[in-house]
Amino acid sequence: MTAPTSRNVSAPTIADVAARAGTSVASVSRVINDDRRVSPEMRARVNAAVLDTGYVRNAAARSLRGRSAHQISLVVDDIGNPAYVQAMRSLQDLAREHGLRLLVESTFGQLEEELKVMHALGERYVDGVVLASTRFAAPLIEELRSPAVPVVVIGSAPCEVQVDSVGADARGGARQATEHLRQQGCERIAMINGPLGTLPAKSRLAGFRDGFEPEASPPVIHADAFTPDAGYEAAVQLLDSGASPDGILCAADPLAIGTLNACIDRGLDVPHDVALVGMDNGRDAMMSRPRLSSVDLHFADRGRLAGQMLLDRIQVRYDGAPRRQSVHTDLIVRGSSDRRGILA
Amino acid sequence: MTAPTSRNVSAPTIADVAARAGTSVASVSRVINDDRRVSPEMRARVNAAVLDTGYVRNAAARSLRGRSAHQISLVVDDIGNPAYVQAMRSLQDLAREHGLRLLVESTFGQLEEELKVMHALGERYVDGVVLASTRFAAPLIEELRSPAVPVVVIGSAPCEVQVDSVGADARGGARQATEHLRQQGCERIAMINGPLGTLPAKSRLAGFRDGFEPEASPPVIHADAFTPDAGYEAAVQLLDSGASPDGILCAADPLAIGTLNACIDRGLDVPHDVALVGMDNGRDAMMSRPRLSSVDLHFADRGRLAGQMLLDRIQVRYDGAPRRQSVHTDLIVRGSSDRRGILA
DNA sequence: CTGTTAGCGCCTTCAT
DNA sequence: ATGAAGGCGCTAACAG
Numbered sequence: 248m249t250a251p252t253s254r255n256v257s258a259p260t261i262a263d264v265a266a267r268a269g270t271s272v273a274s275v276s277r278v279i280n281d282d283r284r285v286s287p288e289m290r291a292r293v294n295a296a297v298l299d300t301g302y303v304r305n306a307a308a309r310s311l312r313g314r315s316a317h318q319i320s321l322v323v324d325d326i327g328n329p330a331y332v333q334a335m336r337s338l339q340d341l342a343r344e345h346g347l348r349l350l351v352e353s354t355f356g357q358l359e360e361e362l363k364v365m366h367a368l369g370e371r372y373v374d375g376v377v378l379a380s381t382r383f384a385a386p387l388i389e390e391l392r393s394p395a396v397p398v399v400v401i402g403s404a405p406c407e408v409q410v411d412s413v414g415a416d417a418r419g420g421a422r423q424a425t426e427h428l429r430q431q432g433c434e435r436i437a438m439i440n441g442p443l444g445t446l447p448a449k450s451r452l453a454g455f456r457d458g459f460e461p462e463a464s465p466p467v468i469h470a471d472a473f474t475p476d477a478g479y480e481a482a483v484q485l486l487d488s489g490a491s492p493d494g495i496l497c498a499a500d501p502l503a504i505g506t507l508n509a510c511i512d513r514g515l516d517v518p519h520d521v522a523l524v525g526m527d528n529g530r531d532a533m534m535s536r537p538r539l540s541s542v543d544l545h546f547a548d549r550g551r552l553a554g555q556m557l558l559d560r561i562q563v564r565y566d567g568a569p570r571r572q573s574v575h576t577d578l579i580v581r582g583s584s585d586r587r588g589i590l591a
Numbered sequence: 592m593t594a595p596t597s598r599n600v601s602a603p604t605i606a607d608v609a610a611r612a613g614t615s616v617a618s619v620s621r622v623i624n625d626d627r628r629v630s631p632e633m634r635a636r637v638n639a640a641v642l643d644t645g646y647v648r649n650a651a652a653r654s655l656r657g658r659s660a661h662q663i664s665l666v667v668d669d670i671g672n673p674a675y676v677q678a679m680r681s682l683q684d685l686a687r688e689h690g691l692r693l694l695v696e697s698t699f700g701q702l703e704e705e706l707k708v709m710h711a712l713g714e715r716y717v718d719g720v721v722l723a724s725t726r727f728a729a730p731l732i733e734e735l736r737s738p739a740v741p742v743v744v745i746g747s748a749p750c751e752v753q754v755d756s757v758g759a760d761a762r763g764g765a766r767q768a769t770e771h772l773r774q775q776g777c778e779r780i781a782m783i784n785g786p787l788g789t790l791p792a793k794s795r796l797a798g799f800r801d802g803f804e805p806e807a808s809p810p811v812i813h814a815d816a817f818t819p820d821a822g823y824e825a826a827v828q829l830l831d832s833g834a835s836p837d838g839i840l841c842a843a844d845p846l847a848i849g850t851l852n853a854c855i856d857r858g859l860d861v862p863h864d865v866a867l868v869g870m871d872n873g874r875d876a877m878m879s880r881p882r883l884s885s886v887d888l889h890f891a892d893r894g895r896l897a898g899q900m901l902l903d904r905i906q907v908r909y910d911g912a913p914r915r916q917s918v919h920t921d922l923i924v925r926g927s928s929d930r931r932g933i934l935a
Numbered sequence: 936c937t938g939t940t941a942g943c944g945c946c947t948t949c950a951t
Numbered sequence: 952a953t954g955a956a957g958g959c960g961c962t963a964a965c966a967g
């Protein structure tokens with residue numbers, strides 16, 4: 248029977264437990280930390296004392312003494328993006344398996360915020376960070392030159408940044424998607440890309456161009472953000488431009504959702520007037536009608552991989568030069584680009 | 592010029608800074624914490640020393656000493672739910688304004704996980720918690736009876752739980768939505784509700800029933816979760832049941848999205864064959880075609896409100912009996928229920 | 936205005 | 952197998 252603890256009275260410490268059990272703090276500590284060098288009898292007594300004092304270990308003291316916060320964090324642009332939710336989920340599972348808490352920080356696109364978060368790492372309130380950022384502003388890069396705690400990037404990092412990363416072959420995926428559109432009979436293929444200057448925009452654009460003759464210059468519109476709204480606006484702009492595309496590659500699923508809506512609002516039939524392919528293959532690619540064809544960028548797997556690389560650093564299992572992993576991508580064809588009834 | 596700090600060498604402490612500045616740790620601490628009782632000259636010297644030692648304060652030590660983690664956390668069922676993202680965003684803004692970090696934990700529907708998270712609060716790694724849970728299992732309620740740190744619930748809490756909360760008049764909203772459907776000429780109105788036994792399901796169902804004569808028993812299907820997939824399945828079940836509804840109230844937007852897709856897949860025209868209304872009015876209510884009519888539950892406002900109540904407790908500005916706030920709800924009519932071209 | 940010092944709660948040698 | 956004691960980095964009394 249635990250007494251309804253009031254918050255005013257300070258929480259019991261191991262000293263309290265020790266007193267209750269008639270032993271020393273050392274023994275209590277041993278029991279708590281599963282040290283084998285404790286007699287079963289003592290263990291029982293301490294456990295009982297823990298129970299009826301209602302003792303819970305103090306995170307701050309443990310961190311200070313043990314030099315480990317038992318927390319890692321995931322820093323993302325926008326947790327509203329389903330791709331990141333996937334990564335978060337698998338990363339959280341991994342963290343849990345290792346007795347770590349996962350802290351999530353969403354900067355919602357505010358660069359300044361991102362910077363502050365990375366700088367605050369110096370406070371060592373986490374043991375490491377998985378960073379999924381679309382842009383690497385100069386100060387961020389500077390911060391990454393000598394981070395206070397290990398950092399692993401999901402996505403691609405600028406080549407001048409020495410950091411572990413788990414990328415995906417987005418370029419290859421974009422190319423494959425483009426070729427797929429052509430196979431579907433599209434002759435005027437355009438692209439709705441992410442914000443100009445971001446790394447993902449760069450690689451996807453390269454892949455898109457790979458799908459054309461070198462001298463071709465297919466229309467490309469850059470959206471302001473990787474969101475449905477931005478995708479919608481960009482698509483309107485594209486459709487108004489007179490390019491009248493019959494196939495569009497979108498650099499991310501949210502952009503594709505926006506683009507799909509813009510097409511529908513214009514009375515265009517998807518996929519027959521315009522075929523659409525997105526990238527990410529997040530949860531909501533299946534939630535539109537028609538369903539969205541999408542290049543699977545394996546965010547769940549990459550979240551886990553990033554977590555593993557991070558743990559390698561934290562536990563000093565690996566201590567060498569930055570490692571850059573990359574995963575393959577897979578085009579998943581659904582209704583939005585299926586003009587020939589492949590799926591029927 | 593900061594030397595590229597290696598992670599192997601331990602971080603500088605205030606003692607290092609003090610040594611560098613030729614002063615005592617107390618003065619350094621004062622400068623860092625903006626204590627006025629420091630000469631400008633000293634302040635300058637210390638700041639310089641901070642800069643060239645690359646000193647960053649240690650979170651664990653600060654927490655241990657100051658009995659405050661400078662962190663609060665948001666615990667949600669499923670961060671994939673846009674409604675929670677809204678709440679998170681406003682809460683994060685509030686936290687930032689007060690110099691607190693916001694830690695987000697998504698239990699992804701695993702009750703056991705939720706319980707562990709709440710229990711771990713005893714470690715005091717956060718100063719308080721905003722909890723947004725759809726179900727309150729018995730052990731959770733037990734945990735809430737005497738939480739180690741202040742807790743504020745977003746949504747409704749079981750009446751036997753004494754806890755601050757920020758609810759919404761979901762019942763009134765559900766009723767209003769039901770009446771709206773009737774005004775649109777719907778004669779066979781059904782409901783896709785959330786999981787049986789959850790609080791939100793209960794209040795929404797009550798509101799739905801309020802929209803009928805007491806003796807009526809309109810069809811209600813309970814989905815397994817507040818997700819599009821569950822909504823889809825439930826809708827299929829409803830449509831297969833022979834009820835042939837011409838209007839459906841969905842207890843949440845994700846359910847409505849699933850229901851919309853099910854209707855579309857059946858070749859039903861929304862809103863003319865079936866009119867649809869969701870609840871939450873989250874970001875993606877606008878992202879479907881037709882757009883989703885939805886009862887705005889003001890999650891952003893409530894996130895902020897919850898945060899304020901939490902801060903009141905943390906800073907002991909308020910210390911009395913649990914406060915239960917509730918916000919009004921607003922029906923937002925969009926295409927999915929607009930059979931009469933109100934919007935045209 | 937500045938410096939000295941006592942802990943915050945815990946883990947971990949080092950003795951016993 | 953158990954206990955005593957130092958110190959992790961910091962802040963807040965207290966003394967000068």
